[in-house]
Amino acid sequence: MRIGVVGATGEVGRTMLKVLEEFDVPVSEIRLFASERSVGKELTFKGESVKVELLTEDSMKWKCDYFLFSAGASVSKRFAPIAVQNGVTVIDNSSAFRMEKDIPLVVPEVNAHLLKGYTGIVANPNCSTIQMVLSIYKLHEAYGVEEIFVATYQSVSGAGHKGIEELLAQERGEEVVKVFAKKIHRNVIPLIGEIQDNLFTQEEMKMVNETRKILNDYTIRVYPTTVRVPVLYGHSEAVMVRFKRPYASLEEVRKIIASGEDVVVTDDLITPIDVAGRNETFVCRLRAADERSVMFWNVADNIRVGAATNAVRILVKHAELNGRL
Numbered sequence: 670m671r672i673g674v675v676g677a678t679g680e681v682g683r684t685m686l687k688v689l690e691e692f693d694v695p696v697s698e699i700r701l702f703a704s705e706r707s708v709g710k711e712l713t714f715k716g717e718s719v720k721v722e723l724l725t726e727d728s729m730k731w732k733c734d735y736f737l738f739s740a741g742a743s744v745s746k747r748f749a750p751i752a753v754q755n756g757v758t759v760i761d762n763s764s765a766f767r768m769e770k771d772i773p774l775v776v777p778e779v780n781a782h783l784l785k786g787y788t789g790i791v792a793n794p795n796c797s798t799i800q801m802v803l804s805i806y807k808l809h810e811a812y813g814v815e816e817i818f819v820a821t822y823q824s825v826s827g828a829g830h831k832g833i834e835e836l837l838a839q840e841r842g843e844e845v846v847k848v849f850a851k852k853i854h855r856n857v858i859p860l861i862g863e864i865q866d867n868l869f870t871q872e873e874m875k876m877v878n879e880t881r882k883i884l885n886d887y888t889i890r891v892y893p894t895t896v897r898v899p900v901l902y903g904h905s906e907a908v909m910v911r912f913k914r915p916y917a918s919l920e921e922v923r924k925i926i927a928s929g930e931d932v933v934v935t936d937d938l939i940t941p942i943d944v945a946g947r948n949e950t951f952v953c954r955l956r957a958a959d960e961r962s963v964m965f966w967n968v969a970d971n972i973r974v975g976a977a978t979n980a981v982r983i984l985v986k987h988a989e990l991n992g993r994l
């Protein structure tokens with residue numbers, strides 16, 4: 670397969686290259702694109718050095734099999750439609766197209782069927798939403814999810830490379846506050862994205878709207894508070910989920926969550942440090958709230974599960990379902 674990676678030098682882009690290697694995707698040719706800041710830099714793919722090229726409208730005319738985009742929403746909006754016009758399927762990590770009616774929003778473990786026979790843009794959901802949905806989709810099938818109350822503890826890498834740089838600079842004692850609304854070192858900030866008219870933030874509304882779209886159930890009510898914490902990699906979430914129907918036992922709930930693909934339920938205490946580099950979503954501290962509600966702690970590597978791994982899983986599933994593998 671011939672694959673183009675847009676935003677290849679970023680946190681998500683570099684990780685997509687690693688995951689393509691780890692999943693042994695049969696790549697015959699790869700081209701890497703970024704802004705003029707990175708032109709000429711060399712990245713390694715399968716032991717070979719590949720030069721980063723400038724992203725232009727012309728580069729979108731390359732007749733490859735897939736373009737993987739992770740360079741922000743404005744870049745996706747401008748360039749992805751050109752690739753699609755040329756018949757190439759685009760897998761987009763940005764928020765640009767997620768809520769468009771005809772664009773599938775895919776977590777392959779949950780709704781891969783949307784990829785069969787589809788060409789065009791496939792949207793990769795928001796990182797916090799992916800790991801939450803993975804931990805509840807089997808519960809939704811079993812009991813019907815009615816409401817979700819969630820508080821997130823999101824690492825600085827969720828804001829890309831510049832988010833990591835800001836925390837590291839503050840750790841060194843530099844007084845720089847640009848990426849986050851307040852100092853993040855030795856602090857927590859209950860604001861991710863801008864506040865909307867309804868007083869929820871953009872990140873919170875992504876969790877509300879994207880959860881409903883992925884689970885294809887617009888009756889589900891989601892009540893999120895999204896919080897930035899001074900962790901480098903790995904998002905955590907304190908989740909309470911209320912069902913339409915009662916469950917029989919906590920053991921039954923545990924088995925149902927664990928039956929989800931790429932989900933690990935454990936009695937161990939799992940923290941962000943433990944999941945760096947892992948492709949699964951981890952659930953621990955499962956407990957009963959009442960006969961229709963349970964609570965748990967959920968952790969995943971945001972760059973992998975929340976972006977790069979999900980994107981590569983979409984690519985592989987799309988290729989499988991459409992006879993390209």
Ligand SMILES: NC(=O)c1ccc[n+]([C@@H]2O[C@H](COP(=O)([O-])OP(=O)(O)OC[C@H]3O[C@@H](n4cnc5c(N)ncnc54)[C@H](OP(=O)(O)O)[C@@H]3O)[C@@H](O)[C@H]2O)c1
Pocket residue numbers: 675676677678679680681682702703704705706707708724738739740741742744762763764794795796826827828829830831971972975976
């Ligand atoms: N980080 C996460 O947890 C996460 C999760 C889900 C989705 N995403 C999404 O993935 C995307 C990338 O995130 P990231 O964390 O990887 O950010 P990042 O580390 O800041 O990397 C951004 C990438 O985009 C490239 N880029 C920026 N402007 C460009 C332009 N005008 N033309 C071409 N390339 C351009 C950068 O290239 P240069 O090297 O040239 O600057 C770099 O390769 C964003 O849309 C983000 O919302 C991120």
